[in-house]
Amino acid sequence: MHQCGPSPRTYYLWTIGCQMNEADSRRLADGLTILGYCPAPRAEQADLVVLNTCVVRQGAEDKVIGRLSSLKSLKRHRPDLLLAVMGCFVGDVTRLQQQYPYVDLFAAPSDVDAVLALASHLTTQPPNHLTTQLPSSPVSAYVPISTGCDHRCTYCIVRLRRGPQRSRPVDQIVAEVQGLVSRGAREVTLLGQNVDAYGSDLPDRPTLADVLHAVHQIEGLWRIRFLTSHPADMSEQLIETVARLPKVCEHFELPVQSGDDEVLQRMGRRYTVAQYRDLVTRIRAAIPDAALATDVIVGFCGESEAQFQHTHRLLEELRFDMVHVAAYSPRPGTPAARWPDDVPATEKERRRQAVDDLQERVAGEINARFLGQTVEVLVEDRHKGKWRGRTRTNKLVFFADDADWRGKLALVEITWSGPWSMLGQVRREAKVPDP
Ligand code: SAM
Numbered sequence: 275m276h277q278c279g280p281s282p283r284t285y286y287l288w289t290i291g292c293q294m295n296e297a298d299s300r301r302l303a304d305g306l307t308i309l310g311y312c313p314a315p316r317a318e319q320a321d322l323v324v325l326n327t328c329v330v331r332q333g334a335e336d337k338v339i340g341r342l343s344s345l346k347s348l349k350r351h352r353p354d355l356l357l358a359v360m361g362c363f364v365g366d367v368t369r370l371q372q373q374y375p376y377v378d379l380f381a382a383p384s385d386v387d388a389v390l391a392l393a394s395h396l397t398t399q400p401p402n403h404l405t406t407q408l409p410s411s412p413v414s415a416y417v418p419i420s421t422g423c424d425h426r427c428t429y430c431i432v433r434l435r436r437g438p439q440r441s442r443p444v445d446q447i448v449a450e451v452q453g454l455v456s457r458g459a460r461e462v463t464l465l466g467q468n469v470d471a472y473g474s475d476l477p478d479r480p481t482l483a484d485v486l487h488a489v490h491q492i493e494g495l496w497r498i499r500f501l502t503s504h505p506a507d508m509s510e511q512l513i514e515t516v517a518r519l520p521k522v523c524e525h526f527e528l529p530v531q532s533g534d535d536e537v538l539q540r541m542g543r544r545y546t547v548a549q550y551r552d553l554v555t556r557i558r559a560a561i562p563d564a565a566l567a568t569d570v571i572v573g574f575c576g577e578s579e580a581q582f583q584h585t586h587r588l589l590e591e592l593r594f595d596m597v598h599v600a601a602y603s604p605r606p607g608t609p610a611a612r613w614p615d616d617v618p619a620t621e622k623e624r625r626r627q628a629v630d631d632l633q634e635r636v637a638g639e640i641n642a643r644f645l646g647q648t649v650e651v652l653v654e655d656r657h658k659g660k661w662r663g664r665t666r667t668n669k670l671v672f673f674a675d676d677a678d679w680r681g682k683l684a685l686v687e688i689t690w691s692g693p694w695s696m697l698g699q700v701r702r703e704a705k706v707p708d709p
């Protein structure tokens with residue numbers, strides 16, 4: 275384990291937003307460790323403060339702005355403090371520099387190296403790749419396989435901030451996963467805004483299925499997930515690969531966004547409800563136990579009550595394991611921001627709540643089927659006195675036991691189920707997948 279010296283440089287890292295930001299923050303923390311930095315519990319005690327930000331909705335952007343203003347007085351009292359901002363808040367840097375002159379660096383989303391270059395100014399220690407032991411990896415770790423996105427969803431600011439899709443070469447991804455496994459990871463989730471389009475920007479055009487095959491060979495890795503998929507880009511080859519490779523979990527994150535063709539068209543989603551339904555049918559035919567999660571936006575510009583009902587009905591029909599629902603939030607610079615945001619906030623909230631209520635019932639019914647069954651759980655950590663882990667289908671399971679289960683595969687008999695989690699009794703350790 276990396277030991278902090280008597281007076282090491284310290285950093286405080288604040289992260290909000292998607293899994294991509296979490297993955298970037300982990301890479302940054304590793305890089306800072308190599309530079310000799312140690313984490314500080316609070317911004318006030320750090321030499322370097324990094325905000326890794328999200329602006330996908332106004333609510334997230336407001337949190338970033340709040341955080342930035344509270345750091346202004348800290349910087350006034352301690353001008354030697356270094357302050358860096360990365361993530362999707364970073365758009366027009368010149369304008370941001372004028373607005374927040376006390377910030378030392380605005381780094382583009384995922385530009386971890388720019389923050390590390392800033393951090394290296396503060397430390398006199400040479401980077402120590404050979405003797406620094408990086409901290410252990412979480413049992414379940416995120417690995418970006420691509421950044422950016424080539425779609426043009428009209429509500430989305432992410433593609434504006436993260437630019438066109440850039441895929442990482444397969445061998446680079448494999449090397450990162452191997453490193454994480456050697457530090458204790460047993461599961462990886464391969465990340466991209468649209469993992470189904472992975473590789474289309476690389477010279478030899480590898481596919482997500484190729485990445486899954488390559489990562490599958492890594493010894494000591496037990497489970498592989500990937501997200502987010504795009505319904506217009508998911509291939510038969512991918513579905514077959516998930517069905518065939520035992521380490522790849524039968525779990526798909528497939529945002530539908532709306533159950534109405536006209537709304538989908540205005541969102542720029544490039545599929546119809548019928549095509550989406552057909553895709554779900556094909557996935558379920560090939561992988562009967564597949565868990566399906568989706569994203570929905572309610573109250574998009576011009577969404578009528580009848581159009582919202584189409585979404586509600588589709589969710590009821592397809593019965594997802596998980597639905598991430600958000601009220602539409604206009605984002606500057608997107609095409610939809612120029613259209614009237616004509617669904618009142620109270621109505622958006624009513625629709626959001628209606629989807630939540632529906633999903634609570636559906637997920638409760640789906641999970642109740644596990645009562646009395648024994649499921650395989652990869653244990654990630656302890657939470658409020660219980661072990662916490664997930665099934666292959668990404669269901670959260672808790673159990674109490676005195677033994678140390680962290681990073682192990684447990685067979686757990688489910689004794690209680692709710693819509694968002696399940697409780698059980700551990701029976702024994704499961705057999706680990708063959709290398
Ligand atoms: N690439 C993924 C996709 O195809 O949906 C995820 C992109 S986005 C970062 C994650 C989720 O945020 C989206 O699926 C969408 O439901 C939600 N989202 C994006 N823009 C939004 C907006 N302007 N208002 C409300 N929700 C939004």
Ligand code: F3S
Nearest residue numbers: 423425427430433467
């Ligand atoms: Fe955004 Fe659509 Fe891409 S939601 S990240 S433009 S698939």
